Amino acid sequence: MSELRALLTPEGLELLDALGPIEQGADVARAVSRLRAAGHSPDLVSAVVGQAALRSRGQAKFGDFAARMLFTRAGLEQATRLGVAARHAQRMRRAGVTAVADLGCGIGGDSLAFAGAGLDVSAVDADEVTAAIAAYNLAPFADSATVAHGTAQEHAPTETDGTTAIWMDPARRTAGHGETRRVSSDDYSPPLDWAFELASRVPSGIKLGPGHDRDALPADAEAQWVSAEGSVVELVLWTGALAREGVRRAALVIRGERSHELTAGADADDAPVRELGAFLHEPDGAVIRARLIGDVARSLEAGMLDERIAYLTSDSALTSPFVQSFRVRETMPANPKAISAVLKSHRIGTLEIKKRGMDIDPAAFRKKLALRGDAAATLILTRVGDQRRAILADRVPAAG
Structure with a gap:
């Protein structure tokens, strides 16, 4: 400091x-x-x-x-990407919101997008130096954005006429364990119980880690998982006027300037398992987190490769923004000797390795393979039933 x-x-x-x-x-x-x-x-x-x-x-x-x-290092790590925050600001404007209270603003990344979208922003952070940094970052919007040093509890609006919303990005108090364990409300600042109760009364967006325990989410909130450039970056809970009618699960996929969204009223039923077809599809991480794999499978006329593993397969060349598709070349047992023989026959010298459902280290596994030649391919290591299988494939250009 x-x-x-x-x-x-x-x-x-x-x-x-x-x-x-x-x-x-x-x-x-x-x-x-x-x-x-x-x-x-x-x-x-x-x-x-x-x-x-x-x-x-x-x-x-x-x-x-x-x-x-x-x-700050921690602030940059936790900050929302500006393009993602801008989409959150657009949602608020569509809901008729004109002012936002950013409770726990950090370095002010979200507030920057909110102010840039024309919203009045009241930001607060419990750390004095962090609040000063946020004030510096928001200086270009001094007419519409203010920053205070204090706690979320001290500055939270207790009621609204519908034109004021709340944004919260609760900070983790503890480290060294995974998000998917059952967390305590007091693991966060402000505590999640307090944040959820406030959000039940005032239209809110609450940013959480994408692996947050699903059983701990409020049943009446819209849960939106967001991926950007192939990485799942956050889970946002939307309440009140900011939650869309009939939507409880959403997967927002952002690539460059374009975005695509899949929404549903609940988790989707999985598609039936079928044998490997001409194409294998890897759902985007946001789709997997939102448990909407079945809806994507049905849109592609695809089935699950295995009921426990998030790979889809089909005979169709249809592509989707919600999956990365691969054209299957050949399958073999997932052992280095069998794989090396196939790689040699295809003259594969450049190999991308993906795995799911198998406890292996791709970097260590690569050292066991014979890679010679000027061709490139993708090797997918996975389980199909009780078998360990390797699938040699080629990436299909992503859908726009």
């Missing part, structure tokens, strides 16, 4: 803006040497150089905005 306090001074901010991007280890060493030679304190140099490196990393989530933002 002493480093961040040193950074939040006119001298620190001027040095940061003059330094430019830090993208490699060599950049760090050169910058530290130059700033120390100029007589700047170790704390200030460390803060400025570290912040420049965070700005470079922040481009993946915030694009060009990152060049004028401030970050």
Whole structure:
């Protein structure tokens, strides 16, 4: 925190803006040497150089905005991608919301998107330095966004006329265990019981980790799992006017500027198991988390490859934005000798390895294979019934 306090001074901010991007280890060493030679304190140099490196990393989530933002390591890790947050802001506007209370705003990433969409924002964070960073990041929207230092409980609106909504991103108090275990409300700040009770009275969006225990979710909330560029990044619970009529499960898939969504009133029934066809389909992680695999399978006229494993198969070449499809070349037992013989016959020198339902390390398994040739393919290792199978396949271009 002493480093961040040193950074939040006119001298620190001027040095940061003059330094430019830090993208490699060599950049760090050169910058530290130059700033120390100029007589700047170790704390200030460390803060400025570290912040420049965070700005470079922040481009993946915030694009060009990152060049004028401030970050903490934890704040950047937890922050919502700007493109995802912008879609949340659009949902609020469609619901008639004009103002948002961001309770636990962190570095202000969500608030930045809300303010950019024309919403009035009242943001708060319990950490004084983090709140100061959020205020700096929201400075371009000073007319419509305010930041306060305090707790969510102190600043939460107790009622609304429908034009004010709440956004919460409860912070995990504890680390070192998986999300999928049954969590306690007090594992989070603010506590989830408090957050859920507030959300039952005021239209809200609550951001949680995508692996959050499904049994702990409020039954009357819309649960939306979001994936961006192939990775599941969050689960959002929507309540009140922000929840869509009849929707309790949703999978939002974002690739570039385009997005696709699958919605349902409940978990979908799985499709029947069938034998491997000409195509294998890997559902997007958001679809798997939302348990809407069966709906995708029926849209592709596909079946489950195994009732316990999230792979689909069909004879059809139809593609979907909710799956990555593979054209099957050949199948074989999942042992290195059999696989190497097939790879040799196809002259495979470049191999992507995917696995599901098998306890193996793909990197270690790759070392057991003979890879020679100029062709490329994908190897899918999985269980089919009680058999361990390897499927050699080619990626089908993703659907738009």
